[in-house]
Amino acid sequence: xxxxxxxxxxxxxxxxxxxxxxxxxxxxxxxxxxxxxxxxxxxxxxxxxxxxxxxxxxxxxxxxxxxxxxxxxxxxxxxxxxxxxxxxxxxxxxxxxxxxxxxxxxxxxxxxxxxxxxxxxxxxxxxxxxxxxxxxxxxxxxxxxxxxxxxxxxxxxxxxxxxxxxxxxxxxxxxxxxxxxxxxxxxxxxxxxxxxxxxxxxxxxxxxxxxxxxxxxxxxxxxxxxxxxxxxxxxxxxxxxxxxxxxxxxxxxxxxxxxxxxxxxxxxxxxxxxxxxxxxxxxxxxxxxxxxxxxxxxxxxxxxxxxxxxxxxxxxxxxxxxxxxxxxxxxxxxxxxxxxxxxxxxxxxxxxx
Numbered sequence: 001x002x003x004x005x006x007x008x009x010x011x012x013x014x015x016x017x018x019x020x021x022x023x024x025x026x027x028x029x030x031x032x033x034x035x036x037x038x039x040x041x042x043x044x045x046x047x048x049x050x051x052x053x054x055x056x057x058x059x060x061x062x063x064x065x066x067x068x069x070x071x072x073x074x075x076x077x078x079x080x081x082x083x084x085x086x087x088x089x090x091x092x093x094x095x096x097x098x099x100x101x102x103x104x105x106x107x108x109x110x111x112x113x114x115x116x117x118x119x120x121x122x123x124x125x126x127x128x129x130x131x132x133x134x135x136x137x138x139x140x141x142x143x144x145x146x147x148x149x150x151x152x153x154x155x156x157x158x159x160x161x162x163x164x165x166x167x168x169x170x171x172x173x174x175x176x177x178x179x180x181x182x183x184x185x186x187x188x189x190x191x192x193x194x195x196x197x198x199x200x201x202x203x204x205x206x207x208x209x210x211x212x213x214x215x216x217x218x219x220x221x222x223x224x225x226x227x228x229x230x231x232x233x234x235x236x237x238x239x240x241x242x243x244x245x246x247x248x249x250x251x252x253x254x255x256x257x258x259x260x261x262x263x264x265x266x267x268x269x270x271x272x273x274x275x276x277x278x279x280x281x282x283x284x285x286x287x288x289x290x291x292x293x294x295x296x297x298x299x300x301x302x303x304x305x306x307x308x309x310x311x312x313x314x315x316x317x318x319x320x321x322x323x324x325x326x327x328x329x330x331x332x333x334x335x336x337x338x339x340x341x342x343x344x345x346x347x348x349x350x351x352x353x
Contacts, residue, residue, distance in 0.1 A: 028292060032292070039295065039299060040096050043090075043299065043302060050089075051086055054079045054083040054309055057079040058079050058080065060322050060326055061075070064329070074130045074133060074156075077161075078255075085119040088113075110171070112189075113175045114172040120301075122163075124263070125160040126157070127256055129153075131256060132221050134222075138228055167205060170202075199277040203270075206270055211264075225252075250315060251315050258308065262300050263301050265300050266301045272293070
């Protein structure tokens with residue numbers, strides 16, 4: 001019961017809109033108990049896999065010390081975003097395990113939640129930028145050769161990181177630690193209320209700017225990519241970016257699909273929370289459904305950050321080739337002369353499939 005009422009208190013905007021004599025819903029105590037026991041361990045596993053996977057991706061792109069292509073600039077920034085994102089997950093896991101008692105102080109409360117919020121926007125904006133780059137390269141290849149420049153890609157990534165930082169400013173400003181009565185006045189990291197208009201502003205920021213508009217752009221770009229590839233597949237001599245372009249398109253489409261599958265549940269429950277805050281839906285069922293759903297939807301969103309490196313390895317043949325080349329360079333420096341071909345035959349078969 002304490003954990004349930006604690007989370008209700010944490011939703012300060014919702015509490016502000018509730019009548020003073022509202023009672024807590026306690027029909028999901030077992031579900032909350034399972035969440036507190038199980039979810040932190042899964043989050044830690046995701047954190048470890050995300051750290052190792054994205055460090056591997058960045059090492060493949062950056063260690064050879066060569067000029068990155070336009071597509072690689074975007075993908076490296078996406079891996080960096082995922083890496084920053086998962087670095088905040090241990091704090092989130094500990095917070096859930098402690099039934100939302102925040103033990104790391106006010107500055108980390110703002111920093112961790114602000115960084116997570118910023119990278120939510122950075123990730124989806126980068127997916128839009130990647131989709132647009134593939135769209136220009138595959139649908140308008142002639143114009144793309146003139147206009148695709150590394151400096152343009154770098155400037156786009158800088159703009160994306162800046163926008164992510166700007167959109168996370170409310171989180172940095174409004175997050176704080178506060179004493180929570182249901183937790184015996186222990187401190188919790190909460191989002192402080194900021195007026196009756198806040199639910200509407202948050203919905204526009206999170207659901208519209210952070211999902212629906214980018215989703216529309218992603219669907220537009222990738223829809224035209226698929227149409228272009230299908231239209232040119234049966235035309236002799238036609239090339240929609242060539243075989244390499246088509247394989248790159250498959251990689252991008254896999255990244256986009258993974259992002260949407262992982263993040264769509266979170267935005268769905270975030271919108272339901274907005275409906276609850278403005279009292280469009282009411283009752284204990286909706287309260288429990290939304291609060292528990294948001295926690296598990298967060299978990300699916302976290303999975304995206306460790307899923308991307310897996311997609312690079314198993315879908316991106318060009319990435320596998322570059323990873324194999326990096327491995328050969330490293331192995332050549334550490335192994336005796338003549339031993340590399342005998343020791344790496346099996347790995348070479350895997351990477352070049």
